[in-house]
Amino acid sequence: MPVFMDVHRNMRGITADELREAHRQDLEVQGTEHVEFKRAWADPESGMVFCLAEGPDADAVRRVHALAGHPADEVYPVTLEV
Amino acid sequence: MPVFMDVHRNMRGITADELREAHRQDLEVQGTEHVEFKRAWADPESGMVFCLAEGPDADAVRRVHALAGHPADEVYPVTLEV
Numbered sequence: 767m768p769v770f771m772d773v774h775r776n777m778r779g780i781t782a783d784e785l786r787e788a789h790r791q792d793l794e795v796q797g798t799e800h801v802e803f804k805r806a807w808a809d810p811e812s813g814m815v816f817c818l819a820e821g822p823d824a825d826a827v828r829r830v831h832a833l834a835g836h837p838a839d840e841v842y843p844v845t846l847e848v
Numbered sequence: 849m850p851v852f853m854d855v856h857r858n859m860r861g862i863t864a865d866e867l868r869e870a871h872r873q874d875l876e877v878q879g880t881e882h883v884e885f886k887r888a889w890a891d892p893e894s895g896m897v898f899c900l901a902e903g904p905d906a907d908a909v910r911r912v913h914a915l916a917g918h919p920a921d922e923v924y925p926v927t928l929e930v
Contacts, residue, residue: 769889771889771891771896771898780928781928782928785928785929785930786930789930805929805930806929806930807851807853807900807926807928807929808926808927808928808929809853809924809925809926809927809928810927810928811925812924814853814924814926816853816898816924816926818889842891842894842896842898843891843893844889844890844891844896844898845890845891845892846862846863846864846867846889846890846891846892847867847887847888847889847890848867848868848871848887848888
């Protein structure tokens with residue numbers, strides 16, 4: 767399954783609880799899109815959040831985040847990994 | 849140890865071998881800065897590369913990538929993770 771890294775740029779001040787809750791919402795709605803969110807990393811100071819997911823395509827990843835109420839600013843198909 | 853996500857924006861066309869070699873160069877020089885590069889994900893089409901590392905601070909991460917010959921465009925302290 768293709769792997770995607772997506773980026774959110776406006777989550778300044780996000781707390782650990784809010785990140786957990788946002789991730790929980792992704793997990794709750796991802797099934798209909800055959801997406802599996804794996805991990806997420808946040809920098810509350812800059813507002814940057816990076817999410818790693820597997821899914822059929824970038825649009826499916828976008829739809830899950832949008833459905834969950836926090837649309838991604840960018841989604842990249844990361845076809846290489848070390 | 850603090851965790852960092854860094855971003856490279858100009859690696860369009862990077863191959864699997866080149867990503868592996870870039871990562872190997874980071875591992876080779878990271879010891880002097882007490883940095884440990886964990887994983888990296890690349891999108892050859894957009895040229896975006898994301899690297900996950902542990903280290904004492906963002907400047908140490910920057911120095912390792914610079915020493916290895918591929919300076920990062922951005923380095924974010926990702927203090928939250930799910």
